[in-house]
Amino acid sequence: MSDESSFISHLQVFATHPAARGLTDDAASLTLGGRTLILTHDVIVENVHFLPSDPPEDIGWKLVAVNLSDLAAEGAKPSGALMAYNLSGDTEWDRRFAEGFGVALARFQCPLIGGDTVRAPLGSARQFGMTALGEAENSPGRSGAAPGDDLWVSGTLGDAGAGLRIARGEISGPQELVEAYRRPTPQLELGQRLAPMVSAMMDISDGLLIDAKRLAEASGVAAIVESIDVPLSEALVGLMGDSRETSVAAATSGDDYELLFTAPRRSRRAIETVAEELNARIQCIGLVEQGEGLKFQEGGRPLPLPQSLGWAH
Template sequence: MANEFDLIHRYFSPLAGPEGLGLEDDAACVTVEPECDLVVTKDMLVEGVHFFGNDPASSIAHKSLAANLSDLAAKGAKPNHYFLGLSLPGTIDDAWLQKFSDTLAKLQQKTGIRLAGGDTTRSLSGVVVSITAMGTVPHGKMVRRSGAQVDDLVFVTGTLGDAALGLKCLEGHIEPTDSLIERYRYPEARFALGITLAPHIHACADVSDGLLADLGHIAEASGLGADVTLADIPLSPVVRQLITQNPEYENSIYAGGDDYELVFTAAVSKRAKLEKVCADAGVPLAVVGRITENTGIRLIDQNGKLVHTERTGFQHFET
């Protein structure tokens, strides 16, 4: 592997926008658009926690940047810049770095985000990727978790459970399925859709830890609760079949993370508009519940009975 400065020059300087100053300075210089607020988010992905050591470099790069793009999407922010912190063991070679940087370049081209700086260090264990991303929203228009209102409908984009079951494929619990592994390794952040939805919704989060956990963050921040109908959670055909055959994995659809879909709340009167926005974007949209005055999240089955849930989503320091 090249030394630190050759590594930066060869693989990451080509990704830098003008704000990054060619990655030749120890800082960046970012200009914020007039009448806009700067939205900043950060995600750190660690080998053995968020990805496997033998995962492709392209997957690690994609997932690391997509996680941040998804956070910006949930705020209705346009992605602008990001800072990359990369800690690498000595076993990483130039071919790995080339695939990693090529994947970042593809996501930059697709989303318009640009590298503005970062840092590289040696790791004594596995790969660690830390990204801080920045986006902009019109002043005062950022979508917060705390904006949900009583009787709002709860919406979810896409399908849920694919990534969680993709992880189970890689762990050897179920027969490998390419589409599920793909969803786990290469999540699609709804960065463009988030911007379009923002003017019409009250609160939003991305489904990174699990539907019930992330909707729970919205409910708690809003001082409210939510009822979610299990049968209304959108599933891909492969997930539906797997759950039918393996009912013990049902919690993957409401407590599994890594789907990076959007869960948001909006007034009933906005439903038709939101459905059109998503249809125009080619993204499925489902209503899965309603915001309530009573605090807490309740999962309800097809018979109207409460579903006992031992866990609602992923937590790093769960005991």
């Protein structure tokens, strides 16, 4: 058990309100006056979620994107944001961060409605927090997956993980992979369209395999992921090759911020139609069955699970 999951287990004793969903989701679902409000709060920390060398504009963008990705997974439309900002002591750096933050808010139509600013001790790691609020007509959460459901993902996986390695100078590769790491895109419209037809949904922030395991645990089922069907971009395949190793790397790297969802097989055509209308890439990568835990396979043959399933604090 990671430090994060251990700490959350202590907090679950206090999270008795139905909106908390037992702290098994990344967002709370609060019903007020007949409206369903979705609330989420994410923090990004230097040398954990971004590099000191990353452009401040991109860090501001990323703070918005990672929070709105949680709303996307709940099928929510953004209503507003509050930000907690750690002043850097460099007014130009702060200005550039605010510029990127504002561009992202405008791009995803999420107004800033408040927050707080503080000054941390000199030399401490930069960290920023944001609370995002949204409204949803359907909010699937993670706990509704059922045996027989298909397991799907949106987009391509592994681009951000490769982009981080490029940004660190570990390997050379195309700038579009670096952009995938620095400027993720929350799948808001896709999440809203999918929400009425899926049984469970979450965003992939820490890696496909670790997040599929979390979804399975929340639903009390087993998830089977087919490595051959893990969707890869041309840029990633051009860099790393089309191999089992590439698929495993893509399935265990984080920062993708794509959607992972389950749905009954009768919904396949409706889901494909939504993807066609939005020009969005989706891929069925496995299925849900009775039992518990996570299974990884290649062409139907079992594969050993990687030592690390993804990122855990």
